[in-house]
Amino acid sequence: MIQDFGRAGPAQMLTGRGALLLSRAQVPVSLLADGAPAGAPLAPDGTVSVDIRLTDGLVAAVQAPGATEGPACDLGGRQVWPMLIDMHAHLDKAHVLGRAPDSGGTHAGAREATTRDRLAHWTREDLMRRMDFALACAEGYGTAAIRTHLDSHEGQAETTWGAFDAMRARWAGRVELQGVALVPLDAYGTGHGARLADLVAANGGLLGGVTRVSGGTHGGGLDDIDALLDRLFALARERDLDVDLHVDEAAVASALPHVARAVLRHGYEGRVTCGHCCSLALLPEEEAAAVIALLAEAGVALVTLPTVNMYLQDRTPGRTPRWRGVTPVQELRAAGVPVAVAGDNTRDPFHAYGDGDMLDTWRQAVRVLHLDHPFADAPALAGAVPAAITGFAAGTIRVGRPADLMIFEAWSLDQIIARPQSDRLLVRRGALSAARPPSYAALAPHEEPAPVG
């Protein structure tokens, strides 16, 4: 018998045990791992009406609507999404606002403030306390997997990777984690590079870095960039590590083609992600097209961080910003370059806001990047694309996988985007989840700001 979702109450239906049919769910086709089932009606916004069959907390089938056998929960056309992936975060920096020195909202100021906060405070205990809070936020929003970059300077790397490893074990099955080493690229010209690569390999992480020199900004000072990239890729190759880099986070910078050529030199196609790539948007069309073609040839994936790029790029005190700071996502996708969207920094000197809610990041990305009219497969940027890049199980609805879902009080993509969806229902392994973002009171004890000067 079909029960109405509203009258039955989801808590009674969604227990994670036995068989249950979620009937008349409206799902973006781009978030269905196997595409739209035959006969399922497709809406103009790229979502499709399906019945989702659950068995003991797993997705057992996704089929055209109309099934009647067994207990059922009629969603009446409500949007149902998988839990999402945030494939570029900084859990080690998160939630230091009010403690770290003020950054002025600029990239240079953020770097300086973060260095001071790191040197003053980043013990294992401090890192674990803040990471724990950030992960509880993510869980409360249905962000089920995070790839986090970890500042891995000499003297800090062991402490941070130890804290990360403990967090990964503590949160396994709730928020899956991957770690990426983050150092200025010139670190790979020192003995620390090889030691860091060993540490990353021992912790199952990715090798990474930022295409600027220590203490410098993007866009200058890296005269030996090709040699440094060769060293990084050699270290990665020796240890069979994937690579994830921060590239060209500035209006004028040109490391990206160097990275693509290094990928081709080292046969690392399909194993490299580049984040930010802001300056690509300001190149003359012909130059940009050539770089994009090179990225496609090298099988490089990109990740755009719209909330942080909007915050940091084109900021001058007293002057209103004139550009959005994001990379040309539509042109990259048209050329076959995989592009994901991610959240980057949360309540730290690089971004004063954010809360680990990938749905919120995606909603903002649609507006910033014009991923609408039509929506096409825009949801893929927060689901299927990062799933393919990272290998995380979240991000799509797939038969045989745990039923980790979000049910929205929304019937179309425009309704999803119009409201914050604070009343979304989280379903974990087929059971209704009580997880909610924690109170800021959980960040206590309050710590005094670091001394300035």
Ligand SMILES: [Zn+2]
């Ligand atoms: Zn970042």
